[in-house]
Amino acid sequence: MIEIKNVNKSFGDKQILKDVSAVMQTGKTNLIIGTSGSGKTVLQKCLVGLFEVDSGDILFDGKNLVEMREEERKELRQQIGMLFQGSALFDSMTVERNVRFPLDMFTNWSASEKLARVNDVLERVNLKDTNKKFPAEISGGMMKRVGIARAIVLNPKYLFCDEPNSGLDPQTSMVIDKLIHEITIENNITTIINTHDMNSVMEIGENILYLYQGKKEWEGSNKDIIFSKHDKLNEFIFASEFLRDAKDMRMLEEKGLIDNDRNMDQILKDGGASLLVGDDDPDKKD
Amino acid sequence: MKFFSTIGSFLITMKGMFTRPENIKVYWKELMHQSVEIGYGALGIVCVISIFMGAVSAVQTAYQLTSPILPKETIAQIVRDTVILEFAPTLVCIVLAGVIGSKIAGELGNMRVSEQIDALEIMGINTKLYLIAPKILGALITIPLLVVLSMVLGIYGGRLASSLGGIVPPDTFDRGLLQNFAAKNVWFALAKAYTFAFIISAVPSYYGYNVKGGALEIGRASTTAVITSCILILFADYILAFFIL
Numbered sequence: 001m002i003e004i005k006n007v008n009k010s011f012g013d014k015q016i017l018k019d020v021s022a023v024m025q026t027g028k029t030n031l032i033i034g035t036s037g038s039g040k041t042v043l044q045k046c047l048v049g050l051f052e053v054d055s056g057d058i059l060f061d062g063k064n065l066v067e068m069r070e071e072e073r074k075e076l077r078q079q080i081g082m083l084f085q086g087s088a089l090f091d092s093m094t095v096e097r098n099v100r101f102p103l104d105m106f107t108n109w110s111a112s113e114k115l116a117r118v119n120d121v122l123e124r125v126n127l128k129d130t131n132k133k134f135p136a137e138i139s140g141g142m143m144k145r146v147g148i149a150r151a152i153v154l155n156p157k158y159l160f161c162d163e164p165n166s167g168l169d170p171q172t173s174m175v176i177d178k179l180i181h182e183i184t185i186e187n188n189i190t191t192i193i194n195t196h197d198m199n200s201v202m203e204i205g206e207n208i209l210y211l212y213q214g215k216k217e218w219e220g221s222n223k224d225i226i227f228s229k230h231d232k233l234n235e236f237i238f239a240s241e242f243l244r245d246a247k248d249m250r251m252l253e254e255k256g257l258i259d260n261d262r263n264m265d266q267i268l269k270d271g272g273a274s275l276l277v278g279d280d281d282p283d284k285k286d
Numbered sequence: 287m288k289f290f291s292t293i294g295s296f297l298i299t300m301k302g303m304f305t306r307p308e309n310i311k312v313y314w315k316e317l318m319h320q321s322v323e324i325g326y327g328a329l330g331i332v333c334v335i336s337i338f339m340g341a342v343s344a345v346q347t348a349y350q351l352t353s354p355i356l357p358k359e360t361i362a363q364i365v366r367d368t369v370i371l372e373f374a375p376t377l378v379c380i381v382l383a384g385v386i387g388s389k390i391a392g393e394l395g396n397m398r399v400s401e402q403i404d405a406l407e408i409m410g411i412n413t414k415l416y417l418i419a420p421k422i423l424g425a426l427i428t429i430p431l432l433v434v435l436s437m438v439l440g441i442y443g444g445r446l447a448s449s450l451g452g453i454v455p456p457d458t459f460d461r462g463l464l465q466n467f468a469a470k471n472v473w474f475a476l477a478k479a480y481t482f483a484f485i486i487s488a489v490p491s492y493y494g495y496n497v498k499g500g501a502l503e504i505g506r507a508s509t510t511a512v513i514t515s516c517i518l519i520l521f522a523d524y525i526l527a528f529f530i531l
Contacts, residue, residue: 048408049408050404050407050408073410074308074412075410077407077408077409077410078410080408082405082408084404085401086400088400088402088404088405090402090405091396091400091402101409102409104311104312105309105312105409105411106308106409106410160408
């Protein structure tokens with residue numbers, strides 16, 4: 001579990017994070033969402049120690065990152081895996097060497113033990129027979145999977161993912177989301193994902209933190225989002241008319257007002273699900 | 287003010303290397319890799335430059351020494367001393383500052399921009415030690431060797447040009463090489479080679495490691511690294527000559 005307590009971070013005169021507090025739960029996919037420039041990446045970089053916070057505490061299972069000495073941080077970092085937006089694979093190394101690198105650095109295993117572990121994690125991310133390929137020779141989705149394999153090869157307790165779906169098609173995005181979710185549950189990892197991909201939010205958002213201009217505006221799960229009355233959150237999540245309609249449909253489904261027999265095409269022809277929700281519904285948008 | 291903050295930042299970057307390596311085997315491999323990259327990678331250009339440098343030196347010295355009173359051996363002595371004292375260490379290192387410096391700055395800059403350095407940091411690796419120290423040590427091992435090779439090839443180039451051009455016969459040239467030879471000059475050249483090797487590797491490493499931005503900034507960092515290295519080499523050359531000779 002990671003506890004964030006009253007974290008503030010500024011660059012020069014500009015305050016990026018304003019008194020952010022949250023709890024990232026173990027065994028769950030914790031999502032940090034928000035518009036571009038809302039402070040998601042800065043918060044994540046503060047959590048992994050790439051940026052120092054101005055004030056506040058970050059507790060990794062009770063141990064405060066802010067007060068740690070460099071050696072303690074190094075030890076903690078060996079329990080952290082991170083998937084970067086651009087995968088950040090080492091260009092000059094093959095897929096196998098990329099994944100093996102943390103093992104080379106931090107274990108005294110034999111070459112065969114390392115190879116077995118590398119093959120295990122590559123198989124786990126559905127990447128067999130790519131050991132000898134270089135990052136430039138594989139697709140974006142495969143690079144993300146190699147990034148995940150490298151992040152989990154040392155069995156981390158905490159997994160950070162920065163925009164894991166950026167630049168991927170919707171189908172591949174779902175594969176990556178599913179993979180991260182499964183790995184989180186299998187290994188009981190505390191996973192923190194930065195995203196503004198709405199599919200990810202709805203599919204794997206077990207605990208969601210919404211940032212707006214550096215402040216925590218909302219916290220809840222993907223189910224809570226459907227019934228949320230938070231204007232800024234709704235504007236962000238359901239930005240398009242299509243998504244607003246989809247939300248209304250989902251609400252009607254949840255409330256049992258429509259069922260499978262109902263002709264959805266007809267509802268849309270009649271002006272969309274929002275009309276069925278009614279004016280008295282607190283979540284209805286004007 | 288920026289000058290002093292850059293020096294401060296450079297010293298902090300260098301100080302950051304002084305920690306215990308996470309795994310000595312990995313660092314050893316990296317050192318060997320960098321030694322090959324720097325030394326073997328620059329071997330071809332050093333050979334070509336050195337031979338022509340010696341050859342041109344011989345031809346131009348002969349052109350200027352027209353007096354019949356001066357023995358032909360003098361040409362060999364001048365070629366030997368200019369190659370050992372200046373051409374091999376300084377000229378070769380200025381070329382290496384371009385070849386190796388831009389490569390180091392570009393490589394580290396690209397790693398910074400594509401978040402590869404962040405990835406290493408998050409793994410718990412001291413990136414300054416892992417990425418910069420092997421480059422500096424690799425340069426300190428291989429560049430003095432390249433300079434020694436350059437001395438030999440430069441003198442050989444002078445001998446070849448003198449012989450082919452009918453300026454000085456080979457046996458006269460060899461006799462001239464042995465006359466008034468000062469071993470101190472070789473030590474001086476080696477002192478310069480070690481100093482320049484540090485500049486060639488440390489300065490581009492600093493600029494590459496601290497790149498902020500994108501592709502454009504990587505290019506700028508490479509250019510700045512090469513220009514700064516060249517200026518520092520010339521400045522160090524003067525200081526060393528002033529104090530040692």
